[in-house]
Amino acid sequence: MTPTRTTRLERGRGALGPALELVHTGRAPTRAVLTAELGVTRATAGAVAAELEALGLITVDSRPTAAAGSQGRPSHRLSVNPDGPVVLAAQVHADGFRAALVGLGGRIVATAPGSLTVEADPAQVLAEVVGVGARLLRETGRRCLGAGLSVPSSVAEPEGTALNPLHLPWPAGVPVREIFTRCLAEARIPGPSGDAPLTGHAANDINLVALAEHRHGAGRGARDLLCVATGHRGVGGALVLDGRLHTGSSGLALEVGHLTVDPDGRPCHCGGRGCLDVETDPLAFLDAAGREPGPETNMLRRALELLRTEYATDPAVRDAAHLLIDRLGLGLAGLVNILDPDRIILGGLHSALLEVNGERLHAVMAERSLWGRSGTVPVLACALEHSSLVGAAELAWQPVLDDPMAVLGG
Amino acid sequence: MTPTRTTRLERGRGALGPALELVHTGRAPTRAVLTAELGVTRATAGAVAAELEALGLITVDSRPTAAAGSQGRPSHRLSVNPDGPVVLAAQVHADGFRAALVGLGGRIVATAPGSLTVEADPAQVLAEVVGVGARLLRETGRRCLGAGLSVPSSVAEPEGTALNPLHLPWPAGVPVREIFTRCLAEARIPGPSGDAPLTGHAANDINLVALAEHRHGAGRGARDLLCVATGHRGVGGALVLDGRLHTGSSGLALEVGHLTVDPDGRPCHCGGRGCLDVETDPLAFLDAAGREPGPETNMLRRALELLRTEYATDPAVRDAAHLLIDRLGLGLAGLVNILDPDRIILGGLHSALLEVNGERLHAVMAERSLWGRSGTVPVLACALEHSSLVGAAELAWQPVLDDPMAVLGG
DNA sequence: CCGCTTTGTTCGGAAGCGGCACAAAGAGAG
DNA sequence: CTCTCTTTGTGCCGCTTCCGAACAAAGCGG
Numbered sequence: 052m053t054p055t056r057t058t059r060l061e062r063g064r065g066a067l068g069p070a071l072e073l074v075h076t077g078r079a080p081t082r083a084v085l086t087a088e089l090g091v092t093r094a095t096a097g098a099v100a101a102e103l104e105a106l107g108l109i110t111v112d113s114r115p116t117a118a119a120g121s122q123g124r125p126s127h128r129l130s131v132n133p134d135g136p137v138v139l140a141a142q143v144h145a146d147g148f149r150a151a152l153v154g155l156g157g158r159i160v161a162t163a164p165g166s167l168t169v170e171a172d173p174a175q176v177l178a179e180v181v182g183v184g185a186r187l188l189r190e191t192g193r194r195c196l197g198a199g200l201s202v203p204s205s206v207a208e209p210e211g212t213a214l215n216p217l218h219l220p221w222p223a224g225v226p227v228r229e230i231f232t233r234c235l236a237e238a239r240i241p242g243p244s245g246d247a248p249l250t251g252h253a254a255n256d257i258n259l260v261a262l263a264e265h266r267h268g269a270g271r272g273a274r275d276l277l278c279v280a281t282g283h284r285g286v287g288g289a290l291v292l293d294g295r296l297h298t299g300s301s302g303l304a305l306e307v308g309h310l311t312v313d314p315d316g317r318p319c320h321c322g323g324r325g326c327l328d329v330e331t332d333p334l335a336f337l338d339a340a341g342r343e344p345g346p347e348t349n350m351l352r353r354a355l356e357l358l359r360t361e362y363a364t365d366p367a368v369r370d371a372a373h374l375l376i377d378r379l380g381l382g383l384a385g386l387v388n389i390l391d392p393d394r395i396i397l398g399g400l401h402s403a404l405l406e407v408n409g410e411r412l413h414a415v416m417a418e419r420s421l422w423g424r425s426g427t428v429p430v431l432a433c434a435l436e437h438s439s440l441v442g443a444a445e446l447a448w449q450p451v452l453d454d455p456m457a458v459l460g461g
Numbered sequence: 462m463t464p465t466r467t468t469r470l471e472r473g474r475g476a477l478g479p480a481l482e483l484v485h486t487g488r489a490p491t492r493a494v495l496t497a498e499l500g501v502t503r504a505t506a507g508a509v510a511a512e513l514e515a516l517g518l519i520t521v522d523s524r525p526t527a528a529a530g531s532q533g534r535p536s537h538r539l540s541v542n543p544d545g546p547v548v549l550a551a552q553v554h555a556d557g558f559r560a561a562l563v564g565l566g567g568r569i570v571a572t573a574p575g576s577l578t579v580e581a582d583p584a585q586v587l588a589e590v591v592g593v594g595a596r597l598l599r600e601t602g603r604r605c606l607g608a609g610l611s612v613p614s615s616v617a618e619p620e621g622t623a624l625n626p627l628h629l630p631w632p633a634g635v636p637v638r639e640i641f642t643r644c645l646a647e648a649r650i651p652g653p654s655g656d657a658p659l660t661g662h663a664a665n666d667i668n669l670v671a672l673a674e675h676r677h678g679a680g681r682g683a684r685d686l687l688c689v690a691t692g693h694r695g696v697g698g699a700l701v702l703d704g705r706l707h708t709g710s711s712g713l714a715l716e717v718g719h720l721t722v723d724p725d726g727r728p729c730h731c732g733g734r735g736c737l738d739v740e741t742d743p744l745a746f747l748d749a750a751g752r753e754p755g756p757e758t759n760m761l762r763r764a765l766e767l768l769r770t771e772y773a774t775d776p777a778v779r780d781a782a783h784l785l786i787d788r789l790g791l792g793l794a795g796l797v798n799i800l801d802p803d804r805i806i807l808g809g810l811h812s813a814l815l816e817v818n819g820e821r822l823h824a825v826m827a828e829r830s831l832w833g834r835s836g837t838v839p840v841l842a843c844a845l846e847h848s849s850l851v852g853a854a855e856l857a858w859q860p861v862l863d864d865p866m867a868v869l870g871g
Numbered sequence: 872c873c874g875c876t877t878t879g880t881t882c883g884g885a886a887g888c889g890g891c892a893c894a895a896a897g898a899g900a901g
Numbered sequence: 902c903t904c905t906c907t908t909t910g911t912g913c914c915g916c917t918t919c920c921g922a923a924c925a926a927a928g929c930g931g
Contacts, residue, residue, distance in 0.1 A: 091919075388717075421713070421731065504913095535909080
């Protein structure tokens with residue numbers, strides 16, 4: 052209940068969007084807080100809340116909320132409507148395919164896996180995942196307001212093509228957004244406004260992890276959030292600025308994997324040497340610890356298990372972890388010097404490295420950054436399950452958060 | 462007259478601010494264009510233009526504008542009022558101190574140097590520069606709406622302290638913004654609203670160069686603009702996102718000097734090796750060309766002259782230039798991978814390197830970036846004189862551009 | 872039971888903007 | 902020169918949105 056930074060109201064889109072976003076991200080538990088955060092009068096906040104309730108997006112609970120002991124008339128509790136509309140979120144990655152219905156607040160209402168194997172081609176995979184989503188919609192009877200897709204690849208804008216699908220036998224340049232949208236149309240999933248078909252949104256999985264963590268996870272409240280994570284191979288990054296994903300002018304920003312973190316390191320396919328990408332991923336860890344890497348699509352799990360079980364006992368594992376922590380610290384310090392975020396979130400192997408020895412990571416960052424700045428940036432581990440699925444849903448919710456009336460018809 | 466991207470109107474601040482910004486940056490020469498760019502009706506655009514004219518900020522010239530040959534009723538010409546209010550811009554750097562009055566449109570109305578030498582302490586220097594500005598204001602009788610200061614140092618936010626003043630005998634951490642504001646108060650410079658004193662704004666010079674180039678120079682029309690430039694020593698960077706400076710959460714973003722561009726390079730004070738900072742600055746160039754560096758505060762001029770006069774004739778100079786171009790290209794490719802700007806602007810020695818052999822720079826960037834992305838980013842040289850002074854003025858104009866009525870009283 | 876505090880609502884009224892009709896100013900055709 | 906066509910600028914009305922102020926509601930403490 053500390054209305055610090057009043058989100059200045061931009062009347063143009065109405066106050067509805069900002070208000071919904073506050074409830075959606077859990078920053079407006081009551082109308083009183085909403086009033087303060089929006090910087091409007093109680094009258095306006097009340098009207099806005101009533102409107103959102105009428106749209107079925109939020110619920111107002113007027114029962115005495117087990118009063119917090121404060122004086123005055125108790126507030127009514129605002130919360131996301133658990134029975135309200137949902138969006139369709141789809142996830143494509145090497146471990147399998149999955150569809151989900153996600154409500155406001157990042158709550159997963161229903162989810163189910165696809166059954167195809169990774170060998171299937173893009174159109175088949177997306178058609179199946181959309182089909183699973185359509186089935187979930189029929190089963191739950193929910194209204195669907197949008198659709199978002201998470202892909203393990205950079206997505207070029209404005210074309211919406213996947214440039215480097217990881218661990219999938221897809222050619223480069225698959226127009227995933229277009230295919231996704233076509234599948235949605237063919238599955239006859241009714242959009243919010245009558246018979247107009249849904250338009251699909253698609254983005255890189257790490258971008259979506261960052262978005263999800265920013266709205267509902269370890270990044271809540273941060274203004275500029277940097278997210279760095281590993282998959283099985285390589286390192287990805289994402290940046291949320293002022294609540295929006297920063298994808299750059301062609302969607303390819305935050306390719307952080309090719310910062311040099313070891314001038315004497317191994318060559319990288321980018322033409323450089325000692326890149327973050329090849330020096331801090333699970334393969335690099337297994338290699339440094341003297342273990343056989345094993346199959347590529349199992350490296351992250353193997354690395355995580357090795358780190359968690361043998362860090363305390365096996366000196367080779369500990370040394371390998373420290374080596375990676377030092378390199379990661381160098382890379383993060385470099386990113387802090389360029390981006391100056393106010394929080395950093397790590398995922399995959401990186402978050403495990405943070406957990407086993409965060410002090411060392413902080414020390415390296417503090418030493419290798421200018422003005423000791425990066426020593427003061429909070430570094431946290433990812434906090435959400437299914438974060439890229441939730442992030443795909445955020446992508447789909449965005450138009451609703453921008454202007455609820457425009458989407459829901461008024 | 463191609464209203465491509467309609468700057469969506471945000472009613473909250475009124476249409477006044479966006480409209481003024483369009484005229485200010487020369488993107489709204491007529492009311493018709495203003496109508497299209499704002500996405501409002503002609504009636505609204507007309508009312509807005511009338512309001513801005515009444516405020517004395519713009520002028521409407523209804524004379525037949527030497528008609529452009531098109532059909533229909535000729536437009537009235539909208540332009541910035543050359544006799545309108547100004548802001549006070551001040552510049553502090555090793556070559557001397559300077560104050561200026563800058564009108565809308567980035568036009569320097571009056572300017573004069575200070576007389577103190579670099580040995581003077583911060584408070585003396587700022588007091589003198591502000592005094593010069595006050596004198597200019599008295600002489601011209603202009604109304605002053607704000608004040609901005611350019612410093613050759615990173616400026617920490619929110620404190621407004623200069624962390625690493627270059628070529629000035631200032632200690633680290635001088636609270637320049639506070640001192641500047643105090644000097645403005647002591648000089649009794651009347652603010653826009655009655656007797657309330659002016660608040661000073663301050664920022665790093667390269668940030669201000671980027672801002673000025675974005676509004677009035679080679680960066681006009683870019684959405685995400687990256688600026689990289691050298692002074693006498695070292696390399697600085699700045700980023701404009703969506704028309705705003707991105708200074709990061711503590712004002713220290715875009716410290717691009719410590720990207721590794723030569724794994725075998727010389728050691729850098731940051732603890733790394735082969736940093737952009739020490740491998741592409743004027744000293745590195747003079748060194749590579751086998752010349753004596755000479756005094757530190759003359760290196761940029763010496764390097765520029767050497768490059769321009771002897772690149773075509775002296776193989777040693779040409780080889781040195783190519784070496785620096787290759788390293789710069791590597792650094793820029795790294796930045797493109799992270800930031801994905803839609804335009805890059807180079808200043809200082811870097812812009813001269815671009816001019817002598819831009820093809821080579823583009824080739825290196827294309828080769829060393831992912832998806833060949835950075836091969837397609839336009840790279841341009843700085844186009845403005847006194848750009849950091851104009852940028853300091855932009856900083857001061859910003860509140861007016863955000864909400865003219867709030868500043869000018871309504 | 873009566874103040875006190877905080878929250879929510881109701882009711883004008885002001886401001887900003889869209890829509891429409893109309894006026895203005897040139898180009899081109901005859 | 903005049904008439905029509907095209908584009909630009911303006912006056913007026915009404916809608917939407919929000920603020921301000923008064924009032925009502927709901928708990929707490931005496």
